[in-house]
Amino acid sequence: MSEKIYVTKSSMPSFEEYIDEIRDLWDTHFLTNMGPKFQQLCKELHQYLMVPHIDMLTNGHMALEVTLEAMQLEGEVITTPFTFASTTHAIVRRGLTPVFCDVNEDDFTIDTSKIEALITEKTCAILPVHVYGNICDVEKIEAIAKKHHLKVLYDAAHAFGCTYQGRGVGSFGDASCYSFHATKVFNTIEGGAVCYHDMELGQRIYQLKNFGIRDAENVDFAGTNAKMNEFCAAMGLCNLRHIEQTIQCRKAVTERYRSHLEGVPGIRLNPIQEGVRSNYSYFPVIFDEEVFGCGRDEVAQALAENEIYARKYFYPITNAFSCYEGRFDPEETPVALRLSRQVLTLPLYDALSLEDVDRICAIILSLKR
Numbered sequence: 130m131s132e133k134i135y136v137t138k139s140s141m142p143s144f145e146e147y148i149d150e151i152r153d154l155w156d157t158h159f160l161t162n163m164g165p166k167f168q169q170l171c172k173e174l175h176q177y178l179m180v181p182h183i184d185m186l187t188n189g190h191m192a193l194e195v196t197l198e199a200m201q202l203e204g205e206v207i208t209t210p211f212t213f214a215s216t217t218h219a220i221v222r223r224g225l226t227p228v229f230c231d232v233n234e235d236d237f238t239i240d241t242s243k244i245e246a247l248i249t250e251k252t253c254a255i256l257p258v259h260v261y262g263n264i265c266d267v268e269k270i271e272a273i274a275k276k277h278h279l280k281v282l283y284d285a286a287h288a289f290g291c292t293y294q295g296r297g298v299g300s301f302g303d304a305s306c307y308s309f310h311a312t313k314v315f316n317t318i319e320g321g322a323v324c325y326h327d328m329e330l331g332q333r334i335y336q337l338k339n340f341g342i343r344d345a346e347n348v349d350f351a352g353t354n355a356k357m358n359e360f361c362a363a364m365g366l367c368n369l370r371h372i373e374q375t376i377q378c379r380k381a382v383t384e385r386y387r388s389h390l391e392g393v394p395g396i397r398l399n400p401i402q403e404g405v406r407s408n409y410s411y412f413p414v415i416f417d418e419e420v421f422g423c424g425r426d427e428v429a430q431a432l433a434e435n436e437i438y439a440r441k442y443f444y445p446i447t448n449a450f451s452c453y454e455g456r457f458d459p460e461e462t463p464v465a466l467r468l469s470r471q472v473l474t475l476p477l478y479d480a481l482s483l484e485d486v487d488r489i490c491a492i493i494l495s496l497k498r
């Protein structure tokens with residue numbers, strides 16, 4: 130009997146490596162508040178991600194919320210609904226209004242040809258998502274933002290380690306937020322980061338994540354608490370030592386999937402983007418029921434019967450969430466809506482064996498009619 134296979138399995142260093150990394154915390158008793166492990170990880174990530182400046186927070190979601198606050202925005206933010214709840218919730222929780230733009234059919238990122246029609250006098254920013262590590266059309270977005278004087282904040286939660294034209298993806302836009310959640314390519318258990326250009330913006334982010342405190346006697350803003358602790362930073366230091374191997378394993382799994390599924394009528398795979406170094410973060414498959422003869426839900430069901438748990442990621446799209454009922458209309462983003470009903474994200478993690486990939490693909494292909 131084979132073990133249950135979930136869509137992902139967190140990367141972890143050996144027990145001994147982590148214990149070695151946290152041992153000195155028992156000498157220093159320095160557990161949080163931007164301690165030595167935090168400083169070290171910031172330094173290493175700054176280099177690895179090839180970004181101008183970086184700060185780390187408790188999670189990717191707080192990175193988004195705090196950055197939106199630090200940008201001092203008001204009004205409407207153009208974004209996409211084909212994303213995780215966090216992206217849209219961050220905008221709403223900051224008292225801003227999300228305006229949903231549809232996505233590209235092929236790479237799931239924002240359809241830049243539809244952005245300008247959505248710009249009003251209230252638009253203050255664009256918040257695009259590098260979905261599944263596919264890089265948005267950053268040049269076009271930059272041109273639109275410049276022309277209309279808009280801020281750009283990228284949700285780069287899926288894009289850890291990706292580069293475009295040799296540049297770290299976190300260096301595009303005014304700022305980019307990464308997630309270091311347990312399920313992501315690189316994790317600090319829970320954690321996140323923001324990369325930015327403007328030092329003043331960085332200073333506000335740093336203060337906002339620490340109650341707005343400037344120094345011992347001055348508190349400038351009603352900030353929050355979103356500081357990364359030393360145990361999480363230590364996990365990051367360990368995982369970062371193995372990141373190239375993690376990505377190589379993911380690449381091997383991805384290529385095995387492709388060898389079975391590429392070119393099958395009714396199945397569409399994630400594009401390979403030119404000029405992009407991929408991190409192989411997800412393996413989404415789009416099922417065209419008419420052609421494949423079997424829909425996404427049936428495929429998911431058949432896999433589940435074999436104790437393989439793929440995920441309908443992203444389904445539902447955020448503008449169809451019950452918490453937003455009556456406020457947004459998912460029909461306004463028809464491509465995203467249809468993709469959300471056709472997509473299934475297959476299991477992908479460094480420890481997934483190629484034999485398991487073969488087995489998963491055999492089950493999928495047996496459903497073809």
Ligand SMILES: *Cc1c(COP(=O)(O)O)cnc(C)c1O
Nearest residue numbers: 188189190213215286308309310
């Ligand atoms: C994971 C994720 C987030 C949120 O990150 P957390 O670290 O879990 O708070 C935001 N956006 C996207 C697209 C994500 O996948």
